[in-house]
Amino acid sequence: MSKIxxxxxxxxxxxxxxxxINGFDYWYFKLLNYILxxxxxxxxxxxxxxRELELNLMLTGHAAIFESKGRLLTTITxxxxxxxxxxxxNATFGNALIPFKNLTFGKDAEIxxxxxxxxxxxxxxxxxxxxSTYIRRYARMLADIxxxxxxxxxxxxxxxxxxxQTQAMATQLEDFNARIEVGERAALTDPSFLETFRNxxxxxxxxxxxxxxxxxxxxxxxxxxxxxxxxxxxxxxxAQLTEDEVxxxxxxxxxxxxxxxxxRQAGLERVNQHFGTNITVKINPAYDRKTFQVKEDxxxxxxxxxxxxxxx
Numbered sequence: 001m002s003k004i005x006x007x008x009x010x011x012x013x014x015x016x017x018x019x020x021i022n023g024f025d026y027w028y029f030k031l032l033n034y035i036l037x038x039x040x041x042x043x044x045x046x047x048x049x050x051r052e053l054e055l056n057l058m059l060t061g062h063a064a065i066f067e068s069k070g071r072l073l074t075t076i077t078x079x080x081x082x083x084x085x086x087x088x089x090n091a092t093f094g095n096a097l098i099p100f101k102n103l104t105f106g107k108d109a110e111i112x113x114x115x116x117x118x119x120x121x122x123x124x125x126x127x128x129x130x131x132s133t134y135i136r137r138y139a140r141m142l143a144d145i146x147x148x149x150x151x152x153x154x155x156x157x158x159x160x161x162x163x164x165q166t167q168a169m170a171t172q173l174e175d176f177n178a179r180i181e182v183g184e185r186a187a188l189t190d191p192s193f194l195e196t197f198r199n200x201x202x203x204x205x206x207x208x209x210x211x212x213x214x215x216x217x218x219x220x221x222x223x224x225x226x227x228x229x230x231x232x233x234x235x236x237x238x239a240q241l242t243e244d245e246v247x248x249x250x251x252x253x254x255x256x257x258x259x260x261x262x263x264r265q266a267g268l269e270r271v272n273q274h275f276g277t278n279i280t281v282k283i284n285p286a287y288d289r290k291t292f293q294v295k296e297d298x299x300x301x302x303x304x305x306x307x308x309x310x311x312x
Contacts, residue, residue, distance in 0.1 A: 017150035023143030024136075031135045032058070035228060038257065038287045039264065043279040047071035057114040057264070061129030064091045065271050066109035068098050072275060077103070079111075079119065086120060110274050112267025115260050131228070138224040145217045152210055229257035230287055257283055 016022055035058060041050045048065070056063035056074055064077040075095045079088035091103040091111070103109035113119070117129040128134075264281045272279060 018147045018154070020140075020143045020147050023146050024139050027139035027142040028135055031139060031224065035131060035135070037284055038228075038230075039261070039281050040284045041279060041281050043277060045072050045277065047073055053112075057112065057130065059130050059132045061114045061117070061119050063112045063267075064093075064103055064105075064109050065112065065267075065275075066101070066103050067275065068101070072271075072277070073098060087118065106274075110267065110270040112271070113263045115256075115263055118263075134227075138220065141220050142217060145213060145220060149210065149213045149217070152213060156210075227256065257287070 036051065036054050039050075039054065041053070044050055044053070048071075053063050053074055056076065060076065062077075062079065063074045065072060065074055067073070075093050075098060077091040077093045079091050081089035083089055088111070089105055091105070091109060092101075093103075094100065101108075105111050114130050117127055119129045120126050261281065261283060268279045268281060271277060
């Protein structure tokens with residue numbers, strides 16, 4: 001095996017941060033794992049894990065709850081049939097481990113939605129009422145920015161690119177670059193380089209630097225958290241914000257989580273009435289803005305003796 005092929009194989013063995021597809025997969029599942037913990041359930045039967053319920057809600061926008069062999073279950077379903085308000089009336093699924101069944105909501109199943117969009121707008125436009133598109137959007141931006149960070153760091157080891165006039169010279173340069181990429185010292189040994197060697201300047205033409213890219217990544221991540229209603233630590237201290245800015249921030253932080261919570265509560269109420277269960281849901285205190293506010297005020301020494309959050 002040639003040196004260049006061996007070097008390329010060694011590079012493939014390690015994680016390639018510059019690969020946007022690698023970065024997308026990393027951030028998609030990292031962000032998904034984060035949001036799966038937003039809600040906590042109580043009273044769920046053993047056959048209906050919170051993880052499976054939330055995966056359906058977060059990724060498909062709905063969860064159909066039905067009974068099979070005396071157990072409450074949920075699985076990936078396709079919705080069909082519509083009432084006078086274009087709301088789906090039926091669902092079907094193809095889970096090989098569950099007897100195939102066509103479900104009718106209100107008769108042998110109930111549906112829970114992730115948010116008030118509920119999958120379509122007057123049946124005119126089908127939309128992603130889950131959070132899959134939302135996660136993919138930010139996973140792609142974060143993957144792009146981290147690819148740029150990685151490429152920037154590797155390119156910082158060079159001030160110019162050498163050029164080659166023959167394939168043999170190009171092969172040696174590829175090996176040279178591969179060794180530099182993994183942090184090794186390298187040298188060019190072809191004597192012909194002494195006569196034909198040329199460099200192409202790659203000095204950055206903008207003022208962007210590594211710190212700018214890192215700040216951009218953090219701002220993208222902060223926007224992701226803010227848009228799902230979770231407070232992300234701000235660079236400014238609370239005391240530096242005006243009252244109007246704080247009020248606007250609070251309203252933005254609360255609306256999305258409350259919307260999704262209300263849809264879950266409404267759906268579970270239908271499930272409880274239909275199947276005789278007593279399932280409840282709440283926001284995980286770790287994500288609850290009110291709980292965070294109490295901790296934030298305590299840190300500032302502003303909490304009252306009762307340790308109660310500020311009134312809405």
